[in-house]
Amino acid sequence: MGIDLNPGTAALGNPQLISIIIDEMDGGAISFERFMELALYHPEHGYYRTGKRVGRDGDFLTSPHVHALFGWCVAGWCHWLWTALGRPEAFTIFEPGAGDGLLAGQILDWAAGRNDGFANAVQYVAIEPNSPGNDHRISWTLEPVPVESGVVISNELFDALPVRLFEGSGRGPVEVMVRWDGERFVEVSGAVASIEGAPQLGRFEVNARAYPTMEAMCGLVERGAVLTFDYGYAREELWAEWRHQGTLLAFYKHTAHEDPYVHVGEQDLTAHVDLTELEAAMAASGMEAWDPVSQAEFLYALGARELVEAVRADASEYFRRRRALEELADIAGLGRIRVLAGTKGVELDGPPPGFEPLP
Numbered sequence: 001m002g003i004d005l006n007p008g009t010a011a012l013g014n015p016q017l018i019s020i021i022i023d024e025m026d027g028g029a030i031s032f033e034r035f036m037e038l039a040l041y042h043p044e045h046g047y048y049r050t051g052k053r054v055g056r057d058g059d060f061l062t063s064p065h066v067h068a069l070f071g072w073c074v075a076g077w078c079h080w081l082w083t084a085l086g087r088p089e090a091f092t093i094f095e096p097g098a099g100d101g102l103l104a105g106q107i108l109d110w111a112a113g114r115n116d117g118f119a120n121a122v123q124y125v126a127i128e129p130n131s132p133g134n135d136h137r138i139s140w141t142l143e144p145v146p147v148e149s150g151v152v153i154s155n156e157l158f159d160a161l162p163v164r165l166f167e168g169s170g171r172g173p174v175e176v177m178v179r180w181d182g183e184r185f186v187e188v189s190g191a192v193a194s195i196e197g198a199p200q201l202g203r204f205e206v207n208a209r210a211y212p213t214m215e216a217m218c219g220l221v222e223r224g225a226v227l228t229f230d231y232g233y234a235r236e237e238l239w240a241e242w243r244h245q246g247t248l249l250a251f252y253k254h255t256a257h258e259d260p261y262v263h264v265g266e267q268d269l270t271a272h273v274d275l276t277e278l279e280a281a282m283a284a285s286g287m288e289a290w291d292p293v294s295q296a297e298f299l300y301a302l303g304a305r306e307l308v309e310a311v312r313a314d315a316s317e318y319f320r321r322r323r324a325l326e327e328l329a330d331i332a333g334l335g336r337i338r339v340l341a342g343t344k345g346v347e348l349d350g351p352p353p354g355f356e357p358l359p
C-alpha cells in the first residue's frame with residue numbers, strides 16, 4: 001500500500017518560519033522586503049538566528065574566514081588612522097554586523113602583538129543582533145555610544161540588509177509583493193512607485209536601509225573614519241538597463257541561485273549595494289568619501305604580499321597565506337568586493353592608504 005510522503009512546507013525550508021510568514025500574510029501579500037526580513041532576521045527562526053551560517057561549513061564565505069591576513073590588513077589600516085589622529089589614549093573600533101567576532105579577534109590579536117600603545121588604546125565594540133559571539137575582549141551591544149576618536153568598520157553588512165524589489169514597467173516601477181498560493185510563495189504586483197533614475201525595464205532592488213545605516217555609522221565617531229567592505233556598484237552600473245534581473249541572489253551550501261522562495265530560513269539572501277548612495281550618506285554626515293577601490297587593490301596596496309613573503313622559510317604557512325591572498329584578491333570572487341572609506345577630522349595629504357590612484 002502506498003503511503004503519503006508529501007513533506008508539505010518542509011520541502012520549502014523551515015516549516016515553522018514558513019507558517020509564521022503565511023500567518024503574517026493573512027491571506028494577502030507582503031512586500032518582498034518584509035519577506036526577506038522575516039527569512040533572514042525573524043527573531044526565532046530567521047536564517048541569521050539559527051545555526052552557523054558563514055564559513056566553509058556554512059553557506060558562503062566572507063573574507064575573515066579565509067585567513068587572519070584579512071584582519072591584519074584591516075588592523076594595519078586602523079593603526080594608521082590611530083597614528084594620524086595623534087595616537088589618542090582611547091580609540092574605539094565599532095563593527096556593525098560583526099557576526100561571530102572573527103574579524104574582531106584578528107584585529108585584536110594583531111594589536112596585542114605590537115608594543116606601541118595601540119592595544120591599550122583600542123576598545124572594540126561589536127554591534128550584532130544575531131547570535132553574537134563570546135570573545136570577552138569585545139563589548140557586544142545594540143546601543144553603541146558615539147566617541148571622540150575611532151573607526152567604524154563593516155564587512156558584508158549592507159549586502160545583507162533586506163531590499164525592496166521592483167519591476168520596471170511602462171507605468172513606472174512596480175513593487176514586487178509576495179503571497180502564499182496554498183503550495184508555494186508566489187510574486188504579485190504591488191503599487192507603482194516613483195523612483196528617480198530607476199530602470200525602465202527589468203528588475204532592480206532598492207536598499208532603503210542603507211543610507212540611514214551609513215549615516216548612523218558615520219555619527220559614531222567625531223574624529224576618525226568609516227571603512228566598509230561590500231559587494232556593490234555605482235548607481236549607474238547597478239541600475240544599468242542591460243541588467244534585467246537585478247543583483248538579488250540566494251546562497252545555499254556555497255551554491256548561488258536566484259530563487260528566494262526555496263530553503264526559506266535556511267539560505268542567505270543578498271543584493272549588491274549602491275555605492276553612490278553610501279558615498280552620499282558619508283558626505284551628508286560630514287565625512288570626506290574617498291573613491292571606492294576593489295578589495296584586491298586595497299589589500300595589495302596595503303602590502304598584503306609582504307605578509308606572505310614574511311614566512312617564506314615556513315613552507316606550509318607560506319603556501320597557506322599565498323593561497324589565502326589569491327582567494328581574498330580573486331577578482332571573480334572576494335577580490336571584487338568594493339572598499340569604501342570616509343574620513344573626518346583627520347589631517348591628510350592625500351587619500352588614505354589603499355585608496356591612492358593606481359600609477
Ligand SMILES: C[S@@+](CC[C@H](N)C(=O)[O-])C[C@H]1O[C@@H](n2cnc3c(N)ncnc32)[C@H](O)[C@@H]1O
Pocket residue numbers: 048054062063064096097098099100103127128129130154155156157160161
Ligand atoms: C553577511 S553577514 C557578515 C558577518 C561578518 N561581518 C563576516 O564578515 O563574516 C551579515 C551580518 O550583519 C548582521 N546584521 C544585519 N543587520 C544588521 C544591523 N542592522 N545591525 C547590525 N548587524 C546587522 C547579520 O546578523 C549578520 O551577522
